[in-house]
Amino acid sequence: MVLDDARNKLASDYKFSVDELRPRGSDVGPLVHLIQSRLNLEHAKLLSNDALTLIFDSSDGSMRDDGNKAAHVASHSDRVDSVLGAMLTETQRALLCKIYYFTHGKEPDFAA
Numbered sequence: 001m002v003l004d005d006a007r008n009k010l011a012s013d014y015k016f017s018v019d020e021l022r023p024r025g026s027d028v029g030p031l032v033h034l035i036q037s038r039l040n041l042e043h044a045k046l047l048s049n050d051a052l053t054l055i056f057d058s059s060d061g062s063m064r065d066d067g068n069k070a071a072h073v074a075s076h077s078d079r080v081d082s083v084l085g086a087m088l089t090e091t092q093r094a095l096l097c098k099i100y101y102f103t104h105g106k107e108p109d110f111a112a
Contacts, residue, residue, distance in 0.1 A: 002103060003054065003063065005104075006099045020034070023057070028053055028056045032049050032052040035052055046101055047099070047102055050091075055099060
């Protein structure tokens with residue numbers, strides 16, 4: 001859900017159409033570069049190329065693919081828990097924290 005929230009915020013804030021935010025094939029590189037070129041400085045600091053790839057990559061075994069296979073309705077605390085998932089690498093966790101901050105305007109509340 002955090003990835004979907006980020007995609008929706010990008011669409012809203014930067015006037016992307018739904019079709020523009022759908023990667024063509026498995027290569028998300030062109031989409032990532034398009035988005036990166038439109039981000040303001042504050043958002044560009046939060047959404048690196050790796051973070052944008054995490055948001056849009058839906059290839060088999062990607063975080064988005066795994067999330068899509070799980071229940072799509074999640075509470076706020078479940079969204080926070082997704083940032084803390086035991087299966088995440090430190091890099092993935094750091095990227096998700098930045099994506100969460102971009103989406104919700106605050107750090108994930110790890111105590112929730």
